Amino acid sequence: MEHPENDSKYIGLTVNGGVAQPPVVNPYMHKRPRRKPLPPASELVEGILKGDVTTLSRAVTLVESLAPDHYAVAQEVIEKCLPHSGNSRRIGITGVPGAGKSTSIDVFGLHVLKQGGKLAVLAIDPSSERTKGSILGDKTRMEKLSVHPDAFIRPSPSAGSLGGVARKTRETIVLCEAAGYNNIFVETVGVGQSETAVHSMVDFFLLIQIAGAGDELQGIKRGIMEMADGIVINKADGDNIGPAQLAQAQYRSALHLFPPTTSGWMPEVLTYSGYYELGIPEVWEMIDRYFDFVRGNGYFDEKRRQQARWWMFETIDEQLRKHFYDNPDVKARLDAAEAEVLANRRSSFAAAADVLGYYFNR
Numbered sequence: 001m002e003h004p005e006n007d008s009k010y011i012g013l014t015v016n017g018g019v020a021q022p023p024v025v026n027p028y029m030h031k032r033p034r035r036k037p038l039p040p041a042s043e044l045v046e047g048i049l050k051g052d053v054t055t056l057s058r059a060v061t062l063v064e065s066l067a068p069d070h071y072a073v074a075q076e077v078i079e080k081c082l083p084h085s086g087n088s089r090r091i092g093i094t095g096v097p098g099a100g101k102s103t104s105i106d107v108f109g110l111h112v113l114k115q116g117g118k119l120a121v122l123a124i125d126p127s128s129e130r131t132k133g134s135i136l137g138d139k140t141r142m143e144k145l146s147v148h149p150d151a152f153i154r155p156s157p158s159a160g161s162l163g164g165v166a167r168k169t170r171e172t173i174v175l176c177e178a179a180g181y182n183n184i185f186v187e188t189v190g191v192g193q194s195e196t197a198v199h200s201m202v203d204f205f206l207l208i209q210i211a212g213a214g215d216e217l218q219g220i221k222r223g224i225m226e227m228a229d230g231i232v233i234n235k236a237d238g239d240n241i242g243p244a245q246l247a248q249a250q251y252r253s254a255l256h257l258f259p260p261t262t263s264g265w266m267p268e269v270l271t272y273s274g275y276y277e278l279g280i281p282e283v284w285e286m287i288d289r290y291f292d293f294v295r296g297n298g299y300f301d302e303k304r305r306q307q308a309r310w311w312m313f314e315t316i317d318e319q320l321r322k323h324f325y326d327n328p329d330v331k332a333r334l335d336a337a338e339a340e341v342l343a344n345r346r347s348s349f350a351a352a353a354d355v356l357g358y359y360f361n362r
Ligand code: GDP
Pocket: 095, 096, 097, 098, 099, 100, 101, 102, 103, 104, 234, 235, 236, 237, 272, 273, 274, 275, 276
């Protein structure tokens, strides 16, 4: 068959003339505001107090935003929501990736919601960037909860300093509580960085473990175990029931070696299966017992007071650091001082004193 390219009229390398471009793609484009105008704080607060989820999400976005005008509105909203917050159980949930946190949160969450009320699931994961897909709090990971009308799931604020990410989650708790969420779960990856921050914002700290993996494998540091109010061994199903019970006994005896907790509560160790939904009410009964215990002995309120104090100092620390490191002159001096120290020309202390001296005497 004759191929069209063999025809003498065919010129393979001709460039088509193309279509003339209109001067602007959308002539009305410039008339549109570039972003939605910021609603006044009072309007947001009103929506939040009504339990309106869209307003709540919007306010959380402002809390997470880095724009200074957003920050100001967000702080005003938080202040106004504060008197309406506090009426919730704040539960921290940690465990290494694969321990079954999302599977468990899904079933724990449904269990809690059966008793009424509303549940917010928040996360702290300083390593994640939202654009790359957050490891934690991803809606698709909690299939049942994510479609439940009384559950609000929010991924971790995007990457930043741990202090910054944690503070945003702490502030989001206030907004959720004001919107009527009386159960708050804060999820974090149990690899040892974010646990202190989570511990400082929750009433009960639940550590999810799995049998068979050594402590090193699970990345669980002694410090995390010491923070736990409850250790639960997941995947106690099928052939794994025996190993799970063995792990339970080991954790129980390990806990006896720890100093007594300030609350006076003796952390409990239970086994369960998130996937097969075995032992879920028992885990929840333990948590109920804890709340009865600490409400009875006054520790609940005391801990929240101490946490509020901790956050004040934490915020001051964060802002001071930011103010110092963001200063362009400080940055330039730091670079020079760093080079001097690395070249062994100045001592670390003298170099630090120089930069700080400049900062304090600006
Ligand atoms: P996460 O990384 O801690 O959030 O863990 P996931 O919830 O994603 O669970 C990790 C894997 O363990 C998944 O393949 C789950 O299906 C599985 N898994 C979670 N819970 C259980 C359980 O109770 N029993 C068994 N056999 N597998 C489970």
